[in-house]
Amino acid sequence: MKLATWNVNSLAVRLPQLLDWLAGQPPEAPVDALVLQETKLTDDKFPHAELAAAGWRAAWFGQKTYNGVALLVREGLGEATDVVRNIPGFDDGQARVIAGTVGAGDAALRVIGAYFPNGQEPDSEKFAYKMRWQDALHDWVQGELARHPRLVLMGDFNVAPEDRDVHDPVAWAGQIHCTPEERAQFQRLLALGLVDAFRLFEQPPKSWSWWDYRNLAFRKNQGLRIDHILVSPALAPRVTACTIDKQPRRNERPSDHAPVIVQLAD
DNA sequence: ATGACGGTGTGGCACCGA
Numbered sequence: 001m002k003l004a005t006w007n008v009n010s011l012a013v014r015l016p017q018l019l020d021w022l023a024g025q026p027p028e029a030p031v032d033a034l035v036l037q038e039t040k041l042t043d044d045k046f047p048h049a050e051l052a053a054a055g056w057r058a059a060w061f062g063q064k065t066y067n068g069v070a071l072l073v074r075e076g077l078g079e080a081t082d083v084v085r086n087i088p089g090f091d092d093g094q095a096r097v098i099a100g101t102v103g104a105g106d107a108a109l110r111v112i113g114a115y116f117p118n119g120q121e122p123d124s125e126k127f128a129y130k131m132r133w134q135d136a137l138h139d140w141v142q143g144e145l146a147r148h149p150r151l152v153l154m155g156d157f158n159v160a161p162e163d164r165d166v167h168d169p170v171a172w173a174g175q176i177h178c179t180p181e182e183r184a185q186f187q188r189l190l191a192l193g194l195v196d197a198f199r200l201f202e203q204p205p206k207s208w209s210w211w212d213y214r215n216l217a218f219r220k221n222q223g224l225r226i227d228h229i230l231v232s233p234a235l236a237p238r239v240t241a242c243t244i245d246k247q248p249r250r251n252e253r254p255s256d257h258a259p260v261i262v263q264l265a266d
Numbered sequence: 267a268t269g270a271c272g273g274t275g276t277g278g279c280a281c282c283g284a
Contacts, residue, residue: 009272009273009283010272010273010274012273012274013272013273038273038283040273040274064274064275065273065274065275065281065282066274066282066283118282118283118284119284120282120283120284158283158284175284176284177284210284212270212271212284213270213271213272213283213284214269214270214271214272215269215270215271217271224284226284253272256271256272256283256284257284
């Protein structure tokens with residue numbers, strides 16, 4: 001089973017690139033399910049027909065202008081079941097979470113796709129919201145883990161967990177995505193037993209999942225690793241690869257994020 | 267310290283993202 005997460009920064013703009021990327025997956029090991037962030041579409045505008053025509057079943061949860069998430073499952077694996085939109089019990093006007101069960105029987109996976117709040121800057125109201133949101137996510141994921149031992153939490157976490165996830169740790173010290181509070185929240189998720197799949201493997205130094213549109217940041221490889229795939233303890237031994245695919249960032253009019261992919265043994 | 271780039275909205279710029 002291969003899973004992916006991608007912040008597309010407007011699905012209206014990026015749908016052709018998404019379809020190209022999906023169609024370009026290796027036939028012997030295609031992506032089976034993926035989550036998207038920042039679709040920026042109200043639910044009535046979600047391109048489910050185009051995705052269905054390309055062989056993908058979708059569940060989606062969006063709003064106008066901002067945020068918006070989706071869970072796509074390759075035809076043949078059926079449809080995501082027990083779909084949950086946003087964090088149960090956490091009153092939130094922003095569409096940031098979609099979860100569903102993918103596959104059936106012993107092979108079923110609980111997949112949670114999340115678009116963590118940006119937080120703007122420390123000490124702001126948005127930062128406080130980010131902290132509250134992460135508290136709620138943590139507590140809900142804890143329960144989900146108990147119900148679903150085979151669980152994957154992936155998405156745009158908007159946190160660079162360590163200095164090696166930052167192109168210039170000195171310049172970014174204490175800045176949004178790198179504050180001790182955000183990093184502590186990330187560690188709290190790991191304390192649930194979740195494992196950062198990317199760090200299960202030796203990786204190229206200066207591996208990022210996001211590059212600023214400005215300042216030729218991609219060409220200079222100045223970025224952050226803020227998109228993550230966390231797997232439950234039961235799945236961790238089954239992870240055989242985790243990579244960032246920089247290729248879509250080279251497109252014309254790319255998203256500022258690259259997809260992250262994880263491969264799980266059956 | 268600021269803004270750079272890109273997306274959205276009902277726009278002539280502001281707001282937001284990271």
